[in-house]
Amino acid sequence: MSPCAMLVIMVPKKYDTWRMCIDCKPINNITIKYRHLIPRLDYFLNELKGFIIVSKIDLKSEYHQIKVREREEWKTTFKTKFGLYEWLVMPFSLTNALMTFLGYAVSSPGVKVDEEKVNAIQDLPTPRIVGDVRSFHGRTSLYRRFIKDFSTLATPLN
Numbered sequence: 001m002s003p004c005a006m007l008v009i010m011v012p013k014k015y016d017t018w019r020m021c022i023d024c025k026p027i028n029n030i031t032i033k034y035r036h037l038i039p040r041l042d043y044f045l046n047e048l049k050g051f052i053i054v055s056k057i058d059l060k061s062e063y064h065q066i067k068v069r070e071r072e073e074w075k076t077t078f079k080t081k082f083g084l085y086e087w088l089v090m091p092f093s094l095t096n097a098l099m100t101f102l103g104y105a106v107s108s109p110g111v112k113v114d115e116e117k118v119n120a121i122q123d124l125p126t127p128r129i130v131g132d133v134r135s136f137h138g139r140t141s142l143y144r145r146f147i148k149d150f151s152t153l154a155t156p157l158n
Contacts, residue, residue, distance in 0.1 A: 002077035003030065005084060027075055113143050133157055 004027040011019045067089055068076055076087035104111050121140060127133040137157050144150035 002074050002084070004075045004077050006076075006078040008078045008080050022078055113146050117143075 006026055007023045009021045009023070011021050013019050068087055073086040073088065077084055078087070079085075104114065124136060124139070125132075127136045137154060140147075140154070141150075144154075147153065
């Protein structure tokens with residue numbers, strides 16, 4: 001059995017649905033922890049340059065979208081009454097996995113905006129009322145670091 005095998009428990013949710021909860025203590029106990037404070041996102045995005053992470057945000061679940069590195073699936077082993085299973089995507093709550101859920105496309109050359117997110121913003125309906133304009137401004141502000149003179153361009157929205 002894997003030294004990382006995790007226990008699975010199914011917990012009932014509202015509306016007759018279930019949530020799968022996994023005790024990640026076994027893998028977290030043998031994981032070398034990062035020994036620094038978690039910095040603000042804009043401070044450490046540039047530190048990710050050189051890493052290759054392919055991710056898509058699942059707006060419903062917000063996780064389970066990052067593939068586990070090949071031949072490291074054993075670290076995600078979990079046990080049920082039916083046997084042992086391994087995750088093929090990153091399960092939620094693993095130590096040091098937090099920084100992979102950033103909403104950015106990170107690759108060897110550096111950090112950039114995920115094209116799917118750009119398309120989603122472009123497909124938004126034209127704001128008609130003040131609340132819609134504020135919502136649009138909030139969504140686009142996340143990517144201001146990639147848009148030259150963003151504050152100047154966004155001034156008419158205020």
